[in-house]
Amino acid sequence: MAQLPDILTDWFARKGWSLHPHQLDMLDRGTDPATLLVAPTGGGKTLAGFLPTLVELIEQPRDGLHTLYISPLKALAADLRRNLTGPITEMGLPIRVEDRSGDTSQTRKKAQRADPPHILLTTPESLALLLSYEDAPRMFAGLERVVVDELHALAESKRGDQLMLCLARLETLRPGLRRVGLSATVEDPPALARFFTSAPCPVLAADPGPEPDIRMLKTRNAPPWSGGGGAYAMDDVLDEVRRHKTTLIFHNTRAQAEIFFHNLWLANDEGLPIGIHHGSLAREQRQKVEAAMVAGELRAIVCTGTLDLGLDWGDVDLVIQVGAPKNVKRLVQRIGRANHRYNAPSKALLVPANRWEVIECQAAIEAVHDHDLDGDPRGPGPRDVLCQHILITACSGPFDADALFDEVRASGAYATLSREEFDACLDFTATGGYALRAYDRWQRLKQRPDGLWQLRDPRATQLIRMNIGTIQDTDTLKVRMRQNRRPLGEVEEGFAASLTPGDTFLIGGKIVRFESLKEMYVDVSHDKGRKPKIAVFAGSKFATSTQLSARILKLIHRDDLSALPGHTAEWITLQRAVSHLPQAGRILVESFPHDGRAQTAIYGFAGRGAMQTLGLLLTRRMEDAGLGPLGFVATDYATLIWGLKPVEDPAFLFDRNGLIEGLEGWLGENALMKRSFKAVANIAGLTPRNFPGTKASGRQATFSSDILYDTxxxxxxxxxxxxxxxxxxxxxxxDFGRIEEMLERTEGRVDHVIADRVTPFAAPLFLEAGRVPVEGAGREALMQAEAERLMAEAGLS
Known part of the structure; x- marks a missing residue:
C-alpha cells in the first residue's frame, strides 16, 4: 500500500480493503510496455489493471485521454463506469470516466472526440470506428495505456483479431503505448500473450484461490436417454433455488433457456422472483433483469453466455449448468460467477441433459479439479478482417502500403502474413478482384501518383463506417407488443415467416400470440396458453472439446465406475458385455438390423459439427458403394446411418483421401458454403448489410451474396x-479439422462389431432429433418397391 498516494491509501483504509499481491505486482509493472494478468474470476483483475492509471492521474494531473479500456461487452463498460465513478467522486479526484458504445448518443460521441475524457471505456467495434476518423491522431496523441479486459474471450473470435489490428494502428499513432491484458484462467498463458502483442509480454498469474465446490446435482429422476433441456430435474433445481440467495442457471442455447424458464415458472408455486437473460431479449428487458440482480431482488436467473463475463452480480452463491458444458474453460468461467470474491470457493451444480452427458459432466468436473483446461491453437489472422481494416485505414486518410504491411505484421495473429497475401487483400479492397473489377461499385481505392492509397470517393466513408465490425447479425426481426409497442426482443426471420396469426411462441419467458408482421416488426399479444411454439433463437450450439472427448473415452474404460450414477455405470457395463467400448486409438463401428433397415453406428467422439459432417461424407461414400443409405443422425459422440444394405467391411469408409475428395464435391454444391461466404463478404466489405437511411433485409442480403457466390x-x-x-x-x-484429428488418432484402426440387435450405446441415437435424409438410389429403390406393392394390391402388373 506504500506505493499508493495517500488519498488512495486512506480511501482503502476507510473501506477496510487491502490490495492482493497480484494487484501490487501490476503497480510495480505500471511502466512496462506490455503485461498480461491471468487471474480467476472474482480476483480483482479490473482494479489491478486500473490502479497504475489512477496513481498516474493523481500524481500527475493532466487533460486528454490517458487510458483506453476495451471489453467485449457494452454492459461491462457501463458497469465499470459506475464502479469507477463512485470512488473517484468520493475521493474528489478530477478524473473523467466515460463509456462509448452503440448505445451512446451521437451528441456524446461527437463531444468525446473533441474533448476526450481521461478514461474511455469502449468495445472493439467502437475503437475501430474511432480510428476511421481523420482526427484520430489528435484524439489519441496523449494516450498512455490500453487495458483489454476478458482478453481470453476476445482471442477466440474475429473481434479479437480486429482489436489487435486496431492496437497496432494505435501504436503507429502513439509510439510507446503500454498494453495491459486481463484474462481469466487459460490453458496456455504464453500463447495468449503472443496473441496480445509481438513485443515481450510478461505473464503475471494470481493465486487461483480455493478449489471450487462442483458436483452433479442428485435428482429424483434419472436423466432421459437423449435430448436436452433438463426438464426432468425441474423440481430438484427449484429446491436448490430455495436453499440459496441467488442462483444463476446457465444454458448453452437461448431456446433451451426459454423452455427451461417457462417450465420453472410453471413449477414455481411459491412465486419466487426469477428472471431470464439472453442476447435475443430487448435491451430494456436485459437491463431490467440486471438492475434487479444487482439489487438482490431475484432468487434465480435463467441465462446463457450473456452472463459469462466479468460483471459482479451481487450475492450469487450458486451456479447451475444445465446440459454438459462442452468446454472446460467455459465451465470454469461460469463457476466463477458464484461467490464472485477473491479466495472464496465457488459452488456449482451440473445437470446433464441425457445419459451421455452424465459421462461428459463427470469428465468436466474431473478436468476442473485437475486444472486441465481445453483450447485449440489459433490459426493465422483472418484475411476478411484484414480487408475491412484496410478500408478503415483508408477512411482516416491516405496510407502507404509498405508501412501498413509492416504495421499489420506487428499484430500477433498476422505475424506470418506474407506480402503476397497482403497485396491480394489490398487488390480486393481496391477493385473487388478479377471478376468484379469492371463494376464501379467495387472500385473503392486508388493509388495516387506519389504512391499513397486513398478512397476513390470520400463519400464512401459513411458506408464503410456503418458496416464496421465482425459480429454477424443473424437475420432477425424485432418483436413488440401490439398494444403498446413495447419491445420484447427478436426472433429469426425464418421463424417469423413460418408463423400464421394465432400461433404462439416463447420470448422472455412469456407466451405470446403472433398477430401480424408490420414494418419489419413482429406484433404480438399476451396469450395464456401452455404449449407454445419455441422461437428459433440464434446462438452457438457448442461442440464437445477435444480434451473433454479424450477424458470421456478414458472414463468409460475404468474398472471402477463408482464416480458415475448407478444407472449410467450399468449402461456402460452392458455395452462392454454386448459390444465393445469405444477407444481413443480406434474407431468403433457397429452394424445391426433394426426396423427393417441396416443400421451403422460410428463412434468418433469428434464433436457435433464434425460428426454431422462425417455423416454427410460417409453416406456419400456408401451411396457410391451401392449400399443405399437413407439417412443419418449425429451427436457429439457418434453418427448413426440407416440404409438398405449392411456395411460388410467399414475400413474403406475412413480413407482420408476419399473423405477429402467427397468433401470437395459436397462443399461446392452445399448451402453451408453460401452461408459462410455471406459472412465473409459482409466482413470484407463486399456486401454491406447497412446503408445510409436503411438496412438490407436478411433475404435481400442473402440473395445478393448468393448471386455473387455463384458468379x-x-x-x-x-x-x-x-x-x-x-x-x-x-x-x-x-469442423473438418476434428475429423482429421480423429483419423490421425486412429490411424485406420477400426473395430467392427456385427450385432443381431440394437446395442446399448446406439439405442439413444434412435431418439435424437435432427435426422438428415439422404437422397439417392436407396430412396429411389424404396419408392419403386412401394409403387410395385401398391400396383399389385390394385391388381395391376
Whole structure:
C-alpha cells in the first residue's frame, strides 16, 4: 500500500480493503510496455489493471485521454463506469470516466472526440470506428495505456483479431503505448500473450484461490436417454433455488433457456422472483433483469453466455449448468460467477441433459479439479478482417502500403502474413478482384501518383463506417407488443415467416400470440396458453472439446465406475458385455438390423459439427458403394446411418483421401458454403448489410451474396473471398479439422462389431432429433418397391 498516494491509501483504509499481491505486482509493472494478468474470476483483475492509471492521474494531473479500456461487452463498460465513478467522486479526484458504445448518443460521441475524457471505456467495434476518423491522431496523441479486459474471450473470435489490428494502428499513432491484458484462467498463458502483442509480454498469474465446490446435482429422476433441456430435474433445481440467495442457471442455447424458464415458472408455486437473460431479449428487458440482480431482488436467473463475463452480480452463491458444458474453460468461467470474491470457493451444480452427458459432466468436473483446461491453437489472422481494416485505414486518410504491411505484421495473429497475401487483400479492397473489377461499385481505392492509397470517393466513408465490425447479425426481426409497442426482443426471420396469426411462441419467458408482421416488426399479444411454439433463437450450439472427448473415452474404460450414477455405470457395463467400448486409438463401428433397415453406428467422439459432417461424407461414400443409405443422425459422440444394405467391411469408409475428395464435391454444391461466404463478404466489405437511411433485409442480403457466390465460382474460382470462405467452412461450419484429428488418432484402426440387435450405446441415437435424409438410389429403390406393392394390391402388373 506504500506505493499508493495517500488519498488512495486512506480511501482503502476507510473501506477496510487491502490490495492482493497480484494487484501490487501490476503497480510495480505500471511502466512496462506490455503485461498480461491471468487471474480467476472474482480476483480483482479490473482494479489491478486500473490502479497504475489512477496513481498516474493523481500524481500527475493532466487533460486528454490517458487510458483506453476495451471489453467485449457494452454492459461491462457501463458497469465499470459506475464502479469507477463512485470512488473517484468520493475521493474528489478530477478524473473523467466515460463509456462509448452503440448505445451512446451521437451528441456524446461527437463531444468525446473533441474533448476526450481521461478514461474511455469502449468495445472493439467502437475503437475501430474511432480510428476511421481523420482526427484520430489528435484524439489519441496523449494516450498512455490500453487495458483489454476478458482478453481470453476476445482471442477466440474475429473481434479479437480486429482489436489487435486496431492496437497496432494505435501504436503507429502513439509510439510507446503500454498494453495491459486481463484474462481469466487459460490453458496456455504464453500463447495468449503472443496473441496480445509481438513485443515481450510478461505473464503475471494470481493465486487461483480455493478449489471450487462442483458436483452433479442428485435428482429424483434419472436423466432421459437423449435430448436436452433438463426438464426432468425441474423440481430438484427449484429446491436448490430455495436453499440459496441467488442462483444463476446457465444454458448453452437461448431456446433451451426459454423452455427451461417457462417450465420453472410453471413449477414455481411459491412465486419466487426469477428472471431470464439472453442476447435475443430487448435491451430494456436485459437491463431490467440486471438492475434487479444487482439489487438482490431475484432468487434465480435463467441465462446463457450473456452472463459469462466479468460483471459482479451481487450475492450469487450458486451456479447451475444445465446440459454438459462442452468446454472446460467455459465451465470454469461460469463457476466463477458464484461467490464472485477473491479466495472464496465457488459452488456449482451440473445437470446433464441425457445419459451421455452424465459421462461428459463427470469428465468436466474431473478436468476442473485437475486444472486441465481445453483450447485449440489459433490459426493465422483472418484475411476478411484484414480487408475491412484496410478500408478503415483508408477512411482516416491516405496510407502507404509498405508501412501498413509492416504495421499489420506487428499484430500477433498476422505475424506470418506474407506480402503476397497482403497485396491480394489490398487488390480486393481496391477493385473487388478479377471478376468484379469492371463494376464501379467495387472500385473503392486508388493509388495516387506519389504512391499513397486513398478512397476513390470520400463519400464512401459513411458506408464503410456503418458496416464496421465482425459480429454477424443473424437475420432477425424485432418483436413488440401490439398494444403498446413495447419491445420484447427478436426472433429469426425464418421463424417469423413460418408463423400464421394465432400461433404462439416463447420470448422472455412469456407466451405470446403472433398477430401480424408490420414494418419489419413482429406484433404480438399476451396469450395464456401452455404449449407454445419455441422461437428459433440464434446462438452457438457448442461442440464437445477435444480434451473433454479424450477424458470421456478414458472414463468409460475404468474398472471402477463408482464416480458415475448407478444407472449410467450399468449402461456402460452392458455395452462392454454386448459390444465393445469405444477407444481413443480406434474407431468403433457397429452394424445391426433394426426396423427393417441396416443400421451403422460410428463412434468418433469428434464433436457435433464434425460428426454431422462425417455423416454427410460417409453416406456419400456408401451411396457410391451401392449400399443405399437413407439417412443419418449425429451427436457429439457418434453418427448413426440407416440404409438398405449392411456395411460388410467399414475400413474403406475412413480413407482420408476419399473423405477429402467427397468433401470437395459436397462443399461446392452445399448451402453451408453460401452461408459462410455471406459472412465473409459482409466482413470484407463486399456486401454491406447497412446503408445510409436503411438496412438490407436478411433475404435481400442473402440473395445478393448468393448471386455473387455463384458468379465467382463460375468466372473467378480462385477469388480471394472464395479461398477465405473455404478456410472458414473447413474450420468452423463443418469442423473438418476434428475429423482429421480423429483419423490421425486412429490411424485406420477400426473395430467392427456385427450385432443381431440394437446395442446399448446406439439405442439413444434412435431418439435424437435432427435426422438428415439422404437422397439417392436407396430412396429411389424404396419408392419403386412401394409403387410395385401398391400396383399389385390394385391388381395391376
Amino acid at each position: 465467382l465460382r463460375r468466372y473467378d474460382p480462385d477469388h480471394l473471398l472464395l479461398d477465405i470462405t473455404r478456410e472458414e467452412a473447413m474450420r468452423g461450419l463443418i
